[in-house]
Structures are given as C-alpha cells and as structure tokens.
Amino acid sequence: MSNSGRSKSRLVADKRYSAPQKGSGSGGGSRKSPRKSSRKPARRKSTRRNPLVALVLGLFGWAFRLVWGIGWRVMAIVLICLGLAVAYTYATLPGLAELQDARARGSVTLLDRSGDVFAWRGDQFGGVVSAETVSENLKNAVIATEDKRFYWHPGVDPIGVLSAIRINLSEGRGPLSGHGGSTITQQTAKLLCLGVAYDKTQWESEKAYIADCRQTSLWRKIKEAVYALAMEAKYTKDEILSVYLNRAYLGGGAYGAEAAAQRYFGKGASQLSISEGAMLAGLLTAPSTLAPTANLERSQNRASVVVRLMRDQGYISASDAATALARPAELSEAAERQAGGYFADWVMASGPEFFTRDTTEDVIIKTTMDQRLQKAAEDALKVIFENKVREGSKAQAAIVVMSADGAVRAMVGGRKTKVSGAFNRATQAKRQTGSAFKPFVYATALELGHGPNSTVVDEPYCLDVPGSGRWCPENYTRKHYGRVTLTQALKDSLNIPAVKISESVGRDLVRRVASDFGIESDLADGPALALGASESTLIEMTGAYAGILNGGSSVTPYGLVELKLLGDDEPLMGSGGGIGERVIREDAARQLTWMMYQVVEDGSGRRAKLPDRQAAGKTGTTQAARDAWFLGFTADYVAGVWMGYDDNTPLTGVTGGGLPAEIWHETMLRVHEGIDPHPLPMLKPPPPEPAPQPAQPQRRQRGTTNPIEDILRGIFGGGQ
Structure with a gap:
C-alpha cells in the first residue's frame, strides 16, 4: 500500500514537470518553470484595476472591435467597388489617338498674299504634340506649376487634396471651392469630360455642356478620381501628359501647346524658351484672363511666378531663372495684331458661315492682305x-x-x-x-x-x-x-x-x-x-x-x-471679287x-x-x-x-x-516705299482753241470838208 502511495506521488510530480521537460533537455530548465508558475497568481492579484476603469476600457475595446469588425468589411467592399469602377472605366477608355483634339469647333487660319500667317480665328489646334517632342522648358513648367508630384502619385494625390482643403478653409471658402488639389491626370479627366462626348441633342448649348464638365461637386470629384485611376492604369505618365498638352485651352482661341506656341510666339512647341514655356504654363489657371493678347504685362507677371517655381524645384538653375526673369516672353508680330484686326473681321464676314464663323473643320484662307501696307496705313493714321x-x-x-x-x-x-x-x-x-x-x-x-x-x-x-x-x-x-x-x-x-x-x-x-x-x-x-x-x-x-x-x-x-481645308491641296472656293x-x-x-x-x-x-x-x-x-x-x-x-x-x-x-x-x-x-514711280494712265486733252473774236465792222472813209461833221462821226459813229 505504501509503495502504491509513493507511486502516486511520483506520478503527480511527473505531470507537474512534464511540460517543461518537453521544452528543455536540461534539468535547470525544469526547475525555473515551477518558480514562474508560482508567481503568476500573485502578479494577477497586484494588477487588479479599478472597476470603473475596467468598465471604460472594456467598452472601448468592445467599440474598437465593433468598428474594426465593420470597418474592414466596409473598406473591403469600397475597395472592391472602386476596383470594379476603375476596371469598367478602364475598359471604356479609347485609344490614345482619339483623345488629342478636344474642339467642338474648327479653326480658321488666315494667310497674307505671300502665304504667311497673319491671323487665327475659331478654335485653333496646331497639331498633335507629345511629352517627348515639346520643349523640356514647357514640360517642366507645366509639372512645376500644376502637379509637382505628377510622376509619383497613382492619379490622385492625397497630399495635394488635403493641402487644397486646408487652403480653401483658411480663406473662408468651402473645402471643395477654389483650390481643388487636382493632379494633371484629374485635370485631363476633366478635359475629357469623363468620356462624355458633346451631343447637341442632349445639351441646350455647348456652353452648358462645358459647365457640366467643369462642376466641382463631391460626387463629380469621386467620378473624376475613378476616371483618373483608370487612366493611370491604361496610359503611361507621358501619354497622359501628352493628352493634357494637346487638349488644354490656352487662351486666344488656341487649344493645345502647338497652337498656343504658334499663336503667341510664331514658333513650334518644341522650340520654346524658358520664359515662353513659363508663360504658356501660367495660362492654364485662367487662359482667357491671362492670355498675352489680352494683357501682356499680366501674362508676364504670371510667367515670372512659374519661373521661380521651376527654379525652386530644381528644373532650372538660378542663373537661367535670372535670365528668364530679365527677358520675359514677347508676342510675335502676328499675335500683336490681335487676330488680324479689321481686315480679318471683314474676310471672315465675307466668306460662307459654315467655313468661317461656324466651321467645324480646320480651314485655311489665303487673302489679299499685304502686311507691309497694313502697317503703313496704321502708322500713317x-x-x-x-x-x-x-x-x-x-x-x-x-x-x-x-x-x-x-x-x-x-x-x-x-x-x-x-x-x-x-x-x-x-x-x-x-x-x-x-x-x-x-x-x-x-x-x-x-x-x-x-x-x-x-x-x-x-x-x-x-x-x-x-x-x-x-x-x-x-x-x-x-x-x-x-x-x-x-x-x-x-x-x-x-x-x-x-x-x-x-x-x-x-x-x-x-x-x-x-x-x-x-x-x-x-x-x-x-x-x-x-x-x-x-x-x-x-x-x-x-x-x-x-x-x-x-x-x-x-x-x-x-x-x-482661296479657301481650303487643312491638309487638302485643292481649294473649295476661290475669289469672289x-x-x-x-x-x-x-x-x-x-x-x-x-x-x-x-x-x-x-x-x-x-x-x-x-x-x-x-x-x-x-x-x-x-x-x-x-x-x-x-x-x-x-x-x-x-x-x-x-x-x-x-x-x-x-x-x-x-x-x-x-x-x-x-x-x-x-x-x-x-x-510706295521701294516702288519705282510709274506715270498715271491719263489722257491729257488738247489745248482749247482760242474762242473766235467777232469781226469788227470796217468804217468807210468818207472825205468831208466839214471838220465838225468829222468829229461828230468819230464820237457817235457813222456809215451805212
């Protein structure tokens, strides 16, 4: 019986130390384990909390678990919906070539008698450019001004959005009023009207369509963000920037960088200097107001701000910035004529409306204008x-x-x-x-x-x-x-x-x-x-x-x-005079x-x-x-x-x-400066013949011996 009792005691001891023995191969490890086990009840006793605190902490934990339990599920659903929306939008995005020209109206380019451009009318589009072909000065100016983190965000920039909200609230506006924090991708999405094309049967006017595309409601911002994310998935960064550079309105009837470069500076977008690129980038915020043809000084002031941004962000050196600030961009001669003035107005009014004022095509009109003579008349006046x-x-x-x-x-x-x-x-x-x-x-x-x-x-x-x-x-x-x-x-x-x-x-x-x-x-x-x-x-x-x-x-x-469509060799109509x-x-x-x-x-x-x-x-x-x-x-x-x-x-x-x-x-x-004199085509009449004088009657000489009678005849006349 006693042996049996000792046996039971050993069995208890074996169970007590069995767990540590599994985890350790040495006896020292098995001794430490029971000492730790013996302290645990004492430690729990010493950490007992106040019941009120425990209640609060318990409620907080319960709420956290509840929110987390619901939140991650909601977040998952939102992310799934967002992914589906982006995927759907991605599938509807057209090819890159279809996104370049945004105009609802066409353009009219007016050439002088020598074939040189002297005026533009309508919505001018100079041709497709890309982020790789435009001047680096223009490309860098646009990124520095509009979206300095363009190459780092996925289409939406949370930092920019929060910064814009903070600025709007500090200036007393609503969070979505004023600064939008939009990335270049979001601005491009807005220029594309989120893929909704203009249909005159669906809209009261083109103006109403554009106003709807530009609205800034919360729901519109969400749709814009979805479209931007889809664009980032579909196109490369430079392709998105290319679309933006081609579709952006830059004032003066110019749509796109090429048209604006030709319109204001008489050169291609690939040839722009720092000051010229800065001026075009500066127009993006308010193209009609800041257009150099409307107010050159105001446009130059805005360009100076862009130059400083380019310098601060490392796109240009301090010396290059100083040179650009000292020599601001100037308008070309054609731009200074404000789209051709009275002559262009008259030609546009004299042509058929569907090819001039209301054209949906790009039209080239050659005119009789002589720019040297035009300047002569203006200077004389x-x-x-x-x-x-x-x-x-x-x-x-x-x-x-x-x-x-x-x-x-x-x-x-x-x-x-x-x-x-x-x-x-x-x-x-x-x-x-x-x-x-x-x-x-x-x-x-x-x-x-x-x-x-x-x-x-x-x-x-x-x-x-x-x-x-x-x-x-x-x-x-x-x-x-x-x-x-x-x-x-x-x-x-x-x-x-x-x-x-x-x-x-x-x-x-x-x-x-x-x-x-x-x-x-x-x-x-x-x-x-x-x-x-x-x-x-x-x-x-x-x-x-x-x-x-x-x-x-x-x-x-x-x-x-003559009038012809851009790209055609044969004119559609000739002179009407x-x-x-x-x-x-x-x-x-x-x-x-x-x-x-x-x-x-x-x-x-x-x-x-x-x-x-x-x-x-x-x-x-x-x-x-x-x-x-x-x-x-x-x-x-x-x-x-x-x-x-x-x-x-x-x-x-x-x-x-x-x-x-x-x-x-x-x-x-x-x-007539430089023109040799030529005689007038006139016919001089023969000199007038002298008017015939009336014949004087001859007085018959009659002799008389009476001198008094001769005197009287001399006074009063006489004869037969």
Missing part, C-alpha cells in the same frame, strides 16, 4: 492723330488700300487698330460722301462726249424740287466764277457746275454710272445727288475709284483669294484721271500731293462737316480715307482737303 489732332478728340478715321482690280491690301476700321470684332468704319459705316461723289457726275458727262475743256457757267442757280420747294446750291466759297471748264469745276470742287452738269446729262444716268462702278447704297433722287447727298461706305467708294484707275471697268472689292464689266469708255476714264490729277496738283487736294510720283484724287466734305473724305490713286494703288465722329457730331476746322488728305498722303508715302 497714328502719326496724323498724334501730331495734328487735338488731344482728347473722339474723332475717328478709316483707311482702305487696294489694287486697281479690287484686291484689298490694307484696312483700318478705326483709331484703335489692335482690336478684333470691333465696329469697322471702313465697311460698316454708311456716311454721306459729299464732293467725293462728283467724279461720277463728270464720268457721265465724258461718256456722253463732253471733254475736260468743255465749259459750264458758274452762276446763281435754283431749282424747284417737288415736295421740297425752291433749292439753290452754293459753292463752298459763296462766290461765282463765270464760265469754267469741267476740269476747273472739278479741280476747285465747285458745286453749281456739278449740279448743272448732272441735270443736263440726267440724274438717272449719273445714278446708273455710280451704281455700275460699285456704289450699291441707295442713291438720292433729287438734284443734291451731284453733291454727294447719298450715303456709302468707304470700301465701296474706294472700289469705285479703282474702276476709274483700271480704265473704266467696275470692280468688286475682295479679300478672300475682281474686275467686272466696263462702265465707261477707256478714253473717258483716262480723261477723268487727268482731271483728278489736276485736283491734286493745283486744286482742293493739294495736301495729298506726293513728292516723287503722280497722284489723282478728290476731296469730299458733307454738310456741316460731319464727314470728310479723300480718295485717290497712283498708278499702283488706290486708297480711301474717311474721317468723322461716330455720333455725327460736326468736325471742327476739318475738310476733305485737310486732315483726310494728309492721312492719305502719309499712307501713300509709306505704301
């Missing part, structure tokens, strides 16, 4: 107004220069020449022509067989006008000059001879001649027709004078030479040219006289000097000048032979 017009005057002026066939070479529609879409006084303002109309009265007379030396009596003259009563025209000088030649009457711009000739040849015929020469406006019915009571535009009048220069044939002024039908005989036109030459040589147009070549022309001043004109030509070019106020306020001390003649003179001096 500026010189006269700066030196001979009182400061603060609101008077306006317009100039048209054309060839004898009606090809318009230059056009100034107002004093502010760097404009686009402004009121064009050369083509849109209908004003009374005054004495500038008189050449068509004399053209009618010459056509009917009268000559420059035919005469008319300048004397008081009145007509009874039905419905208006008695009308008595007067000369500008309020004097009368007796019998004068047609040449003298035109040279001195006498009114009474002009009216008498018009009445003698017939007003209907005068109206017909003027209309055939291209004056399409309604012409007056009364006798005041001869004095320019009718209204016309400057371009109509200049075209009519071109008909006199070319020998008596009508012309239709034109600026469009040029020389038309003959109006008067060539010798009559040559005689009229000689008469108008006398106007400039020694008549009312003396201030227009050129020092090195012959010129012919005519002045015009309307009632109360509301309009003043000078139109004329050399053997090479025709030019017309109008001056007046937009509200018909009378001019002070201005007649057609004054400031308009001087503007014409200054214009033609510059127009």
